Amino acid sequence: MRQFGGPISSLLYLLLALSTRNQAGRILVYPVDGSHWLNMDILLRELHERGHALTVIRSSTSWYVPEHAVHYSSITVTTSHASNLEDREYMAAFLKRNIEIQRGEGSMLSFIALQKEILNLLTEAHKASAEMVGDILENRTLVQSLRDARYDIILTDPGFAGGVVLGHYLKLPMVLNVRWITNGEGHFAIAPSPLSYIPTIGSQVSDQMTFVNKLKNVLHFGIGLYIDHFITRPLYQGAVSKFIDRNANVYTLIQGADLWLMRVDFAFEFPRPTMPNVVYMGGFQCKPSKPLPADLEQFVESSGEYGVVVMSLGTLLGSLPPEISDVIASAFARLPQKVVWRNLGKRPSTLGNNTLIVDWLPQNDLLGHPKTKVFVTHGGTNGIYEAIYHGVPMLGLPLIFDQFDNMVRLNARGVARSMTVTALDVDTLTQALRDLLDEKKPYRQNMRKLSHLHRDQPLQPLDRAIFWLEFVIRHKGAAHLRTESYKMPWYAYHNVDVMATFLGFVGAIILLFTITLRALCKAMCQKRQKAKLQ
Missing domain, CATH: 3.40.50.2000 (Glycogen Phosphorylase B;)
Structure with missing residues (x-):
C-alpha cells in the first residue's frame, strides 16, 4: 500500500x-x-x-x-x-x-x-x-x-x-x-475524558455504551481513582515531598x-x-518485513495455497497452562494451514504435524510474509500494531492488563475475534480460526482497510x-x-465555584424577592385590616 x-x-x-x-x-x-x-x-x-x-x-x-x-x-x-x-x-x-x-x-x-x-x-x-x-x-x-x-x-x-x-x-x-x-x-x-463515551482501562466496553456499559465504565474509573489516591500517590509521596514540593x-x-x-x-x-x-x-515500531531464516522460510513455503497461522503471547507471557495449550494444539491440528507457534511451556500432547513449536520467532517478518493469514495473539499493543501494519486479521486470547480492552477496539473495527482463554474448547476455537481464514468473511477486507488508514500519513x-x-x-x-x-483545584476545573456563586446570587435574588413580596403582602393585609376597623 x-x-x-x-x-x-x-x-x-x-x-x-x-x-x-x-x-x-x-x-x-x-x-x-x-x-x-x-x-x-x-x-x-x-x-x-x-x-x-x-x-x-x-x-x-x-x-x-x-x-x-x-x-x-x-x-x-x-x-x-x-x-x-x-x-x-x-x-x-x-x-x-x-x-x-x-x-x-x-x-x-x-x-x-x-x-x-x-x-x-x-x-x-x-x-x-x-x-x-x-x-x-x-x-x-x-x-x-x-x-x-x-x-x-x-x-x-x-x-x-x-x-x-x-x-x-x-x-x-x-x-x-x-x-x-x-x-x-x-x-x-x-x-477531557467524558465517561459516557471514553472507555477506561478494565471496562472492556467500546465508545458506544449502553447504560450498563456506562456503569461498568464508571466502576473501573473509580478503581483507577483508588489506585491513584491510595496506592501510587502514597508510595511516591515521600520522595516527592522531600526532594520536590510538599504540595x-x-x-x-x-x-x-x-x-x-x-x-x-x-x-x-x-x-x-x-x-x-x-x-x-x-x-512507530513497525517496519517492512525482512527475509525469514532459511529453515523457517522453507516451512512457511511448504504451506502451499493454504498459508500460515502465527501465534505468539509476547515477551512477558511465553506459555499457557498445559490443558489450555492442548486445546489450542488440537484446534491447530484440524486446519489445513501450517502453524508457527512461539511456546516456552510444555510441549502440547495434542500437537499436529502442521504445527512448528519455536522458542523465538521473527514476529514482524512473519506477519509481513505474504503467506501469513491469521495472527493469534494475547492482545499486546506491539504485536497488534505489527498485525495492523501488515494487514493480518487477529484471533485474540487476552490474558491480563490492557489486553482485553485492546481486543474490544479490534473487535469494534471488525478485524479480529476475541475468545476467553478459560472457556476455550476445540470446536469453537477451530470455527473461529476458520472464520478468520475465510476470504468470504469481512475480517481480511476490514483489516486491509484499517492497514491502509494506518499507513496513509504524511509522515x-x-x-x-x-x-x-x-x-x-x-x-x-x-x-x-x-x-x-x-x-487548578477540582472545583475550579469543573467551574463548581462559578456555579456555586451563580446559584448563590440567583438564590439571594429569589430570597430577596420572596422577602419583599411577603413584606408587601403583609403591609397590604395590615392596611385592609385597618380599613375594616375604620
Missing part, C-alpha cells in the same frame, strides 16, 4: 535531519522494563542514529535493559527491592492465578479476587519503583554527576513514575513515551510533562478529545516522534503546548 506523500515527506524529513544534526542533545533515559523497554529501545536506536548522546538509568535487577550497548551508556542503580515485573517466575505464577480466577467468570467474588491480584502486583511494582528513585535522590554523588552532565531532556515511561520524579527534581524538560500512567490510560490525566504529588508531576509521545493512533483507538502536546506515534510515526522530541530539545521544553489546568 502506498503511503500518502511518502517519498516527498521522507526527503523533507531527511533534509530536516541533516540540518538539525548539529543540534544533537544529551538525553537522560529512565525506562520501564519488560515489553515497554522493547519499544523504548526503538526510539533510542533512532536517536542514536541522529547523533544524540543517550544515558539510560537501569536497575541492577533489570530483566530486559542491557547494561552495555553500542547506542547508549548506562547507569546501573543497585536495588534491594526488585520489581515483580522483572521476575519471570512471579509473572508465570501471576498468570496462572489469574486464569484460575477467570474460570469463575461472571461472579462478583471472581471480579474482586482478580482486582485484588492486580492491585497487589501494582503495589509491589510501584513500591520497587519508588524505592529506586528514592535511592537515586539520596545518593548525592550520583545526583551531582547527573547535574554536571547537563542533560537537555529526560525521556521516560510514566507507567512507573521513578523517571518522572527524577526529571522534575533535575528540572529537565520531560518527554513521555506513554500509553499508560501510574493508574490508567494517559489521556485521562491531561485531556505536589506524583500525578501532578506526570501532568506537568512537556510532551506526550502516545503509542496509539486513531486507526486503532476510539476518537476522543486530546491536547496539543500529545503526539500520536502508534505503530512516518517514528519520524514524527523524533521530530517532536528534538523540538523539545531545540526549544528547551514545550510549555506553550501544555495546559496549566492540572494546577
